[in-house]
Amino acid sequence: MRRLFVFIISLFIVGQAFGQRANENSPTKQLSIYQDSLASLGKKFINDENDLERKNANYKFIKTLVSALKEPNSFLFPFDSVKSISIINSPDNRFRILSWHVINQDGSYRFYGTIQMNTGGPLKMFPLEDYSPLLQNPEDSVTDNHKWYGAQYYKIIPVYAQKPYYVLIGWKGNTIKSTKKVIDILSFTNNKPAFGMPVFDNNGKNPKRVIFEYTRQASMLLRYIHDQNLIVFDHLAPPDKKMKGLPETFGPDLTYDGYKLKNGRWVYIENLDMRNIPNDSDNEYVDPKKQAIQDRNLIHSN
Numbered sequence: 001m002r003r004l005f006v007f008i009i010s011l012f013i014v015g016q017a018f019g020q021r022a023n024e025n026s027p028t029k030q031l032s033i034y035q036d037s038l039a040s041l042g043k044k045f046i047n048d049e050n051d052l053e054r055k056n057a058n059y060k061f062i063k064t065l066v067s068a069l070k071e072p073n074s075f076l077f078p079f080d081s082v083k084s085i086s087i088i089n090s091p092d093n094r095f096r097i098l099s100w101h102v103i104n105q106d107g108s109y110r111f112y113g114t115i116q117m118n119t120g121g122p123l124k125m126f127p128l129e130d131y132s133p134l135l136q137n138p139e140d141s142v143t144d145n146h147k148w149y150g151a152q153y154y155k156i157i158p159v160y161a162q163k164p165y166y167v168l169i170g171w172k173g174n175t176i177k178s179t180k181k182v183i184d185i186l187s188f189t190n191n192k193p194a195f196g197m198p199v200f201d202n203n204g205k206n207p208k209r210v211i212f213e214y215t216r217q218a219s220m221l222l223r224y225i226h227d228q229n230l231i232v233f234d235h236l237a238p239p240d241k242k243m244k245g246l247p248e249t250f251g252p253d254l255t256y257d258g259y260k261l262k263n264g265r266w267v268y269i270e271n272l273d274m275r276n277i278p279n280d281s282d283n284e285y286v287d288p289k290k291q292a293i294q295d296r297n298l299i300h301s302n
Contacts, residue, residue: 028073028077030071031068031071031074031077031079034064034065034067034068034071035068035077035079035081035082036081037064038061038064038065038068038079038082039081039082039083039084041057041058041060041061041064042057042061042082042083042084042085042100043083043084044057045057045058045061045084045102046084051104051105054102054103055102058102058112062112065098065114069114069116069123069125070123074116074123075096075116075118075119075120079098084100085098085099085100085152086098086099086100086152086153086154088153088154088155088156089156090156090158090166091156091157091158092158093118094117094118095115095116095117095118096115096116096118097113097114097115097116097128097153097156097168098113098114098116099111099112099113099128099150099151099152099153099170100112100113100152101150101152101173103173106175106176107175107176108173108174108175108176109150109172109173109174110130110150111128111130111132111148111150111151111152111172112128112130112150113127113128113148113150113152113153114126114127114128115128115145115186115193126145126192126193127145128145128148128150129145129146129147129148130148130149130150131143131146131147131148131149131150132148132149132150132172134147135147135149138209138211139207139208139209139210139211140207140208141196141208141209142194142195142196142197142208143194143195143196144192144193144194144195145192145193145195148195149182149184149195149196149209150172151168151170151171151172151181151182151184152170152171152172153168153169153170154169154170154171155167155168155169155170155223155224156168157169157224157231159199159261159264161199161263161264161265162264163187164187165185165186165187165197165199166185166186166187167183167184167185167186167224167231167266168182168183168184168185168186169181169182169183169222169223169224169231170182170184172211174213174216175216175248176216177215177216177248178213178214178215178216178247178248179213179214179215179216179218179220180211180212180213180214181211181212181220181222181233182209182210182211182212183200183209183210183222183231183259184196184209185197185199185208185209195209196208196209199264199265199266200259200265200266200268201265201266201267201268202268203268210259212233212236213236213247213248213250214236214247214248214250214251214252215248215249215250215251216248217251218250218251218252219252220233220234220236220252221233221234221252221256222234228260229260229261230258230259230260230261230269230272231258231259231266232256232257232258232272232274233256233257233258234252234253234255234256235252235253235255235256235257235270236250236251236252236253237250237251237252237253238250239251255271256271256272256274257269257270257271257272258272
């Protein structure tokens with residue numbers, strides 16, 4: 001009996017050892033290790049005051065991220081400890097977008113990202129290459145992932161029209177004087193992404209994406225009201241009529257406009273009555289500038 005007991009205990013110990021070793025080599029464990037590296041590099045490219053150090057950290061971040069996404073079942077891993085980037089899944093779980101920014105020395109921004117498809121198998125992704133400075137007419141341009149109008153997205157809205165597409169709402173830091181936000185359109189043709197589509201009806205104009213620019217000192221509301229199929233936003237205006245050609249001076253004037261989804265298209269509506277709009281904020285989105293300040297304060301307090 002004693003020998004049998006010792007034998008059972010030995011099997012249990014050996015089983016635990018094998019189980020621990022398997023756990024240490026599991027995809028989730030490996031992804032957790034990658035996540036720790038990404039979180040550290042992300043803090044560096046957001047917070048470091050040296051321009052070259054920020055860029056070097058971002059290059060290492062991209063390389064590490066690609067390695068992480070090649071791991072089995074990486075699509076299911078949330079990377080929720082990596083606060084420097086936005087990760088949002090499409091509501092139909094077809095894909096997710098990872099997007100982030102790096103501040104340049106002159107106060108402008110460069111955006112980075114990728115679309116990761118939910119294949120359930122080998123990695124399929126589309127790197128997003130920020131082409132913003134070279135797009136002369138971004139509101140009228142249809143581009144692919146190599147000529148992306150960079151932004152850090154915080155909302156994906158699927159639209160099941162004759163040709164299905166997704167509305168992307170994002171923050172787009174601009175310069176030391178102004179900030180931008182964007183409503184872009186993502187569609188897939190032959191399983192490849194395209195950005196921009198003339199689905200907006202705006203007083204006779206049909207832009208392929210909508211871009212807002214306003215003073216960096218202001219905040220702008222831009223969010224989706226699901227129950228009403230409505231994108232609502234602050235109406236932006238100059239502080240003086242003489243400045244109507246200077247969007248870097250614009251700010252909210254306490255009125256609201258929107259785009260209402262009708263038959264697969266977004267129709268512009270002026271002067272929305274906000275008393276009929278739920279009064280919650282864009283809690284899905286953390287302003288990267290505010291996050292950087294919080295991280296910096298945390299570092300200095302330790």
